[in-house]
Structure formats: C-alpha cells, structure tokens
Amino acid sequence: MKKENLKRRIKQQRALQVFVWLGILYCFIFNIIPMFGLIIGFKDYSITSGIKGIFTSEWVGLKYFQQFIGNYQFGKLVRNTVVLSLLKLVFTFPAPILFALILNDMKALGVKKIVQTASYLPHFISWVIVSCIASQFLSQGGVINSFLMSIGLVKEPVKFLTAPEYFWGTMVTLDVWKEMGWWTIIFLAAITGINSDYYEAAQIDGASRLQRTIYITLPCIKSTIVVVLIMTLGNLFGGGLSGSNFEQSYLFGNSVNADTSQIIQTYVFDVGLSKGRYAYATAVGLIQSVLSVIMIMGSNFAAKKISGDSLY
Amino acid sequence: MGKTARRRKIRKSKEDWILDCIIYLFAFLVFFMTIYPFYYVVVLSFNEGMDANMGGIYWFPRKFTLENYAKFFGDMTWIRAAMVTVARTALGTVCTLFFTSIVAYGMSFKELVGRRAYMKYFIVCMYFSGGIIPYYMLLKTLGLLNSFWVYIIPSMLSIFYITIGRGFYEGIPGSLRESALIDGATELQIFVRIIVPISKPFLATLALFTSVGHWNNWYDSTFFVKDQELVTLPYKMLAVINTNTITANDMNAAGHAASTTTSISVQLAALVISVAPIICVYPFLQKYFVTGLMIGAVKE
Amino acid sequence: MKRILAIMLAAIMIISMTACGGNDNSAAQGSSEENTDAEASVEESESSDVETADKGIVDMELYIDFTWFSYDWVGVIPETLTENGGVNFKVAHSVKDEQLGTWIASGDLPEIIWTSNEIDRLCTSDLCYSYDELIEKYNIDWEPSSDRVAIARSHNVKEDDEHFYTIIQNYNTNDEWHEANGVVPQIGTFDYRKDIWEEIGSPSMNTIEEIHDVLLTVHEKYPEMDVINAASPAWRFSALYAWFGCNNEFCYAEDGKTVQYRDTTPEFHELAKFINQLYREGLFSEENVSITQEDGQADAKAYAGENFLYDTNLRPTHLEKHNTELKAQCGDDAEFACLSIPDDAKDIVRANSGWAGVFITKNCKDPEAAIRMIAYLNSEEGRRLALWGREGIDYTLNEEGVPQFSEEWQEARQDSDQFHLDYNNEFYMCTTELDEAYTYYAGQPSEVLDTYTKNSDKIVNYPELGIALPTSTSDMGVIRAEIDNARSNNIAKLYLAASDEEFEAAYETYMEILKQCGVDELSEYMTETVEQVKVDFGF
16 A cells, blocks of 8 residues: 555656656766775775776775874874864854844945945955965065054064964954855845844833844844854864865965964875875875764754754 | 834934944945955056065056056967856856756655655765765766866756755745646646746856856866866966966976066956956846845745 | 846857857867777877878877976977977976876876976886887887986886886986086075175175174164075075085985985084074064965065075076066166085085986877987987077087077077077976086176086085985885975974074974984985995996
C-alpha cells in the first residue's frame, strides 16, 4: 500500500524529480568525483605521477597529519586561524546591525538612500583590488598615515600593513569596510517589517528614541539576527559572513607580519601548489574541512534548537 | 506621513538633536570612507606615474595624463580580453540563472520524494571539495580545458542559491501550479510562464551575484586556460599587478626584472577599467537584490 | 522598472546569443583540435621524421614561467633568431607562480617551457623529451659540454635517469671566468649618492667601518633622510652578506670540507648583529624589510633623493638606469655611484651552477624543430645574437673578444620601451652569465668599471655548492623549503630587534627553529653530496 503510494507520488512529480536530479547529477560530476582526490592525503603521492598515481601510490596512513602536528608552525597556524575568525565574529557581525539601526533613524530619505547605496559598493569589488587600494592607503607614506600625522594624532607612521601586532586589527577593519553595507540590507529589511503600532504605543508611553531602539527594534529583529549569526558561525573558520580569511591572509601577509598573518589555508596553498607537496597539503586541508563541517553541523543544530527551523 | 511630520514638530528635544548629529556624522563618515578610496584611485590613475609614486596627491591629479589608459585601449589583447569577459558574464549569468532556479524550484516542492536527503547531499557538495588537481583532471577529461566553456559550465549551479531559491519558491502558493496542471500545462511550461515572471527579485539577486562573480573571476582563466585568445580581463589585470612579483629567493630573476617595473598608476588604471562597469550597473539593480536577499535570510 | 529589466534581459540574451555563436566555433574547435591534435602529432612525429627535414618556419608555444617577464617575441633579434633557428615562438607569460605547478600536476603542459622554479619537477621522461635522445634521433650537430650535462642531470626526478632534459643557462666554468676581461660576476653592491658624499667632504670608504661612519655622518646631517634603502626583497642587504662572508646559502667550514648552512655560521651572527645595529641607529626603516614585492615604491624613494645607499645595483647598466631616473627628479647634480667592495671584506663565495632552463614537453608537436631551435640558441652564434644583436651591424668584437656596440644600439638603449620593440635582447633563454655580463659592461667608462672591479678578486666560485643542492621534490628538498620558509618568517625579527637582549633571544629562537626544521641533516647531506660532486666533476 505504502509502496504503491510512493510510486504514484513519484509519477505525479516526475518532471520536478527530473529537475532536481539534473542538479544532483551535475553535482556528482563536478563535486563528488574530484573528492576521490582526497585519498592522496593518506598516500605517498608524487605530483608527477598524474591521475593514475592517485590510486596506485602507496598508503602511508596518517603520516602527513603527524607531520603537520609536529611542525613548529602548527601552534601558530591554529592560533591565527582561530583568533582571526573570532575577531571577525565579534566585530564584523554586529557592525551591520548597528549601521542598520542608524540608517533606520535617518529621516532624510534621499541622504539615507545615497549613503546606503554607497555603503555596499565595496562588496562587489574583489579582494585583489581591495588589497591594491589598501596598500595605497595604509602604507607608511599612505593617505591615512599622512592624515594621522598632520592632525598630530601619531608621531611615527603606523605600520598597518607590516607590523604583526596590527595585522588582525587591520584585517577586521577592512572586512567591516567591505561587508558592512551589504549585510545591512538584511537587517534594514527586517526593521522595515516591524509593525509601526509598537512605536506609537511606546511614543505615548514617553519612550525616547534610544529606548525605542533598544526595547522595540532590537527584540523585533532578533530572529533575523539569530539566523545571520548562525550562518556566520557555520563559516567561522573561513572568516564568517564574507569568508575572507584566505584571501586576506594571502594578499596582505608578508614576511614581517607572518607571525600573525599565516593561517592554515594559506599554509596549505603554499606547501601544496608552490612547493609541490600535494599529498601533505591535501591532508592539512582535510583537517580544516572537517573542522568546518563540524561547525556547520553544530550551528545548524543550534538553529533548530533556537528557531525551531534548520537552515538546510 | 502626516503623523510623523506632526510628531517631529511636537517633540524635537535636545536628545533628538544630539542623536541626529551623531547619526548624520556617522552616516557621512561611512559614505566618505567608502567613496573616497575609489575616488583616490581614479585620481592617481590620471596622474603621471613617477610623480604619483612620490605621494602627496589627495584630491586632484598633479600632473594630469591619459597615458596610463592609452596603454590599455591601444592594445588589442586588452580589448579582446574585455570582449571575452563580457561574453562569459552574459552567457554564464543566463545559464546559471536558468539551471539554478529550475533545480531550486524542484526542491521547493514540499511533497518531493527524497527532499531531505537531496538537501543533505547538496550541502555536502557545497562544503567539501577535492582540491584543485583532481578538479583539473576532471575538467581535462570533460574536454573543458582551454575552451570558452570552462567559464560557463562548471559554475552553472550555485548550491547556496538553491537553498535561497527554495525558500523563495516555497512562498508561492501551490494553487497556481495546480490550476495550471489542470489546464494541461507541463511543469516546464509552468515554470517558464508562471513561476519565472513572479520570481523577479530572486532572479535579479542571483543574476547580480553571478555576473559579479563572473566579472571578477581570475581563477579559471589562470589555471584552466592556456590559449591567450581566451583570457579574461581580471587575468590581464592580475598579470599587470604581478609583473612586479618576484619569488623573493630568486635573485637572478630579481636582477633581470629590475629594468621592467610597471608604475603604480598603470596598475591603478587597469583597476579602474575593471571596476567601472560594476559601479555603473549595481545601483540600478539595487531594488531587486534588496528584496532578493531578504528572502534568503528573513524567515518568518 | 519592469520595462528596463525586460530590455536588459533581451539585451543580455542577444549578446549571449552572438557571443555564443561567435565563441562557440572557435572555442569548441580550439579545444578539441588542441587535444586530439597534440596527441596525434606526438605519435606522428615519432614515426615519420623524414619528411620534416626541410619545412620552413614552425610556430610553437613558449610558456615563460616568470611573472615579471613582459616581452613578446618581437623585434629584430627574435625575428633573426626565428629566421636562423626555424621556430617562431608564440609567447605566453605566467601570471601566478602556482600556474605551472598545477599544469605539471595534471600533465597538461605548453609545448616549450622556460622556467627556473620548476626545473626539478620537469626533468623527467614522463613530462619532457630528453635533449640527448632528440639530438641523436634527429642527428643534431650539438654536443653540450659534459659539466653542463652533468648539472642538468643533477636535477633529474629519478636519480638513475641517464638522460638530460635541459641545459641550465647562466652558467660558466671557473676557467671561462678567468679568461674573461673587464666583467664581474653578478653579486650585490650598493649605489651611494656621490654628490652627498662629496658634500660631507669625501671621506674614505675603504673598510666596512669607514662606510658605517659615513652613513652615520649622513644621518646626522640629513636626519630626514632614510639613509639605507634595502627594499628589494631578493637582494636586501646582499652586499653586506657578501662582505661578511655570507654570500651563499651554503658555505664551507674552516676545514674546507664540511658544508654549513649560512645562517648557522658565526659570520651570520656577526652580520645580523651589524644590520640590527644599523636599524637601531635609525639608518633604515622597518618598512624596508617588510616589502615582499618589487612594486616600484621603494625605487621611487631612491629616485626622489630620499636615500643615501640604495641596493639592487648589480651591474653598470643598473647604475646607468638609476642615474637617469635620479637626475630626472633631483636635477643634474645628483648622482649615484657604485660602492666598491671594501678592503676588509671576507671571501665572497658564489655557487653559480646556472639559473633557468628550457624544456621541450611531450605536448610539443614538432620536437625536431624545437631541438634544432634550442641547439641554435645554445650555439655561440645564437647566444650572441640573442644578447648582442647581429654581428657587424649591432656589434663588432674587438681583439680581446669583447663586443663593441654600434651607436644606433647604444642610443636605442636609452629608451627601454622602444628598445624592446625594435631590438629586444630579453630572450636570454640559453645564454651564459658571461655573455650577459658583456652586454652590461661593454662600453662603460673605465672609472665606472674600476668601482665594480675593485677587490673583485675576492669573489670565488664553488659551483659544487649549487650542483649539490637537493631537488625540490626530494625529502631533503622539503627540508630546504621549510628552512627557507623559517628564514623568511624570522629574519626580520633579527634585523629589527629593539635591544641586544631581544636580538640574542630572537637569534636563539631562530637557531632552534632551524634545528627543528632539520638544518643539521641538510648540512650533512650537503657535505656528502658536495664530496661526490667534486669527484664526479673533477673540481
């Protein structure tokens, strides 16, 4: 009986099943098949042995994993990856909420629109280009330093791009600069959806603007905040919402700030493609992938608990 | 509207004034900090190269020149790269739009058999990858290397937008589809004639993202294409930027290269050329992606 | 808005249709042709090599694995090379260092490759044709000297592989150097501002200490000035390294046998301390050390007159260029001159065993034409043509065998862009270091030459130290790469330490890290291999 039912259902939705299966097939070809390449993380694979080598080379077990954990850079790489990710969570995530609240309180609609439109321009610009612009701005002879020195805020130019102690701060600031406007869209949309009766009631009770924001607006967009937060957590080690960790470290890292700028992903790229230790790089990359999947599943689970609805 | 106006008149307290000041100051700061870097780059790109290196230029070019741009517009390879980029952006966007939205539409059907399993499968595909070499081998086997199609086909499906699109299509009342089915329309016809016209915000968002992604992508051109006739604008741009990159331990290379540095102004001109189209287009699509993005994240 | 969108969509459709139609053919054709063609022709050329004997000019892909190389196969020199060698190269440049690595991993290579980073991975019959087999098969009249062959072989992926897949360029034997006239091998030196030096009374600069004093005087007199510009990542402080006896990555210990990694020697400690002292005295800025790319900003500072000492002066032509730029910005009085090697410099060890190589990959459609061309480029005629132009027109040899360039040539060289369009002597794919040195030194006034040649007898070359280096794919190669990485991550801390204690601490840490990376194993390996190389080559 049940089987019959299933058959009939499938027949009914035949066309829709075809649509979806097209996607599944496509993903199988472009995503699943290359995953077989991951097994070289456990093999003595040489980059010159080609596609055959993936299957024919010898198993070495967890050799590369041990090598990585024993490497003198291990601690530093893990610390940098985690710290940079957490800093972005703390700063890049709330920034658009704050900006949305501010925009919402602006009464001159024309101005608001212009500011908002401008604010999400950087989102469309690639990091390669941002790094090009940033090196013009933040270098020791750059615009920012000239400005800071001319108003007497600093005596010596600040080494935004070179000193290890400034790297994280600079990266988080750039991340906020690039992505804040974009994610504001979501929060602003949520704010617009709030029933205006609440505000009027508060008005009558004599609540100030600040109070209204804190006691009405914020609680009303709580669910949106939670959803975005979970998305951020899901990609925590990639750099949160914008997923910018790799590109930032790759483009802004240099030998002087290496102590804080090198992260696992750039290390993988370096040993893998530049140095040709492909098997080792795959193993290290796999560690990061597994960590990410744990984060994603964890945050999805959290989402279910909090909002009763999983993201996926 | 009248209400707010009245309210404003009645209660414009001191606190309001201060708050307004802060708000407008902050907004202005954001605006300035976003726009000025781009303005500055444009200014430098119109300045004479050697002179620009010395710094001290903020608002207007000191030694105005068009030479930095002449280098690009006189060069057929740049024109060709621009054409390839336009073509891939246009075609790639259309393909992604169609394919992604149709899969998302299929996934949105609540009674779809195996829906949960499919979704899990897609998520796995989204977050795991086998790395560049196996992927490269795959493209080679498919005959996509060194072909224009390598720009289009591998990026035809965006899994992230399947999840967003699914949410969007779920919001469309099922009665629309059912009544059309009764009228004898096929699913494809329903999709094209009924669903597409009412899903503009989603499609526009997807279109904007895909096209910006295509426009900025240097990766596929760098690794998957050898034919110089097929390279894209970001690739050429990267090449200009990287003419000054020398592996730091290759002293011979550095010795040879010392005579061939490209000035920063030329790099910035390349930058302006590749960014300008994005700046020109995105404000007009704003309305759509604002609604489109909302669907993804604001769930009731 | 609806209408606008409709119009836009329509426009996109139209564009994509035409794009689709236009590119459809070329792209699809291109790819399918490429793939099948390449395979087919490889087999074909294996079997039927008789008929190719007298065909004309062959077009061939040349992939140049240097991101900084921006010249095309144009100009009178490439044209003549094509005419004489029979191959017209279609040049493609690298945009990323990782590009070729990917292609090697997937076995999908351009026809001809010119590289220095990937030599160790290309020296295998899986990817490339060996020169010796092609020479034999097509009966080419070219027999590379045995040491050059041996050097090429030292890069082979498989140790027991008897073939050689390239001839490494930029190499000369010690004997060849001894016979040479008026040229100096490439080592790092500084430019100094002669006008400023004269202003402070032309104090003597014959020892390191005297030079140091001059720097301090300049700093005192011009506190605004960033006295030392050491911003070139590859050549940073290379002159100081040379003078302190740390020129090469590896060097012999006092017994003359044991090989040591440079940074573990006492000389290095002394050198690092000296550089740190310079930093603490305010003679160079921290930003100098952090530059990882040559982006012209550092050069611009030197040209704008903001520095007294300026590195990346490797040859008189560099000095010439620096002076042109400097005078353009600071007036005719400003002048750079070459800072000669001081009298108390230690022996300057070089280990030049060549630099880059040209490879004929298995994807090459016409290996015969390729090997003929490469043989021509390696011949004396080809090498000279590539660098010096046409004999009798662009240069003539004087009685000492040194080229004298024509006036047109000298004049054309003033405008480097135009020079590269008209002449273009940048395809030094198969030339030697000496050939190149002549292009840089010929026709220089003797007082300039003297500054370069002074004390140059301190330079000694031990090619075995270069030949013995492990290939990058071997286990030792991995250690070497790790050490390299550790070096670039730690060296700045030594240079920029704020106090003696901090310096010593940083030094200790660095030594500790080197040990962890396996520097002792590597030195041991080098000691053994060098021994072997010396026997094999008869050094």
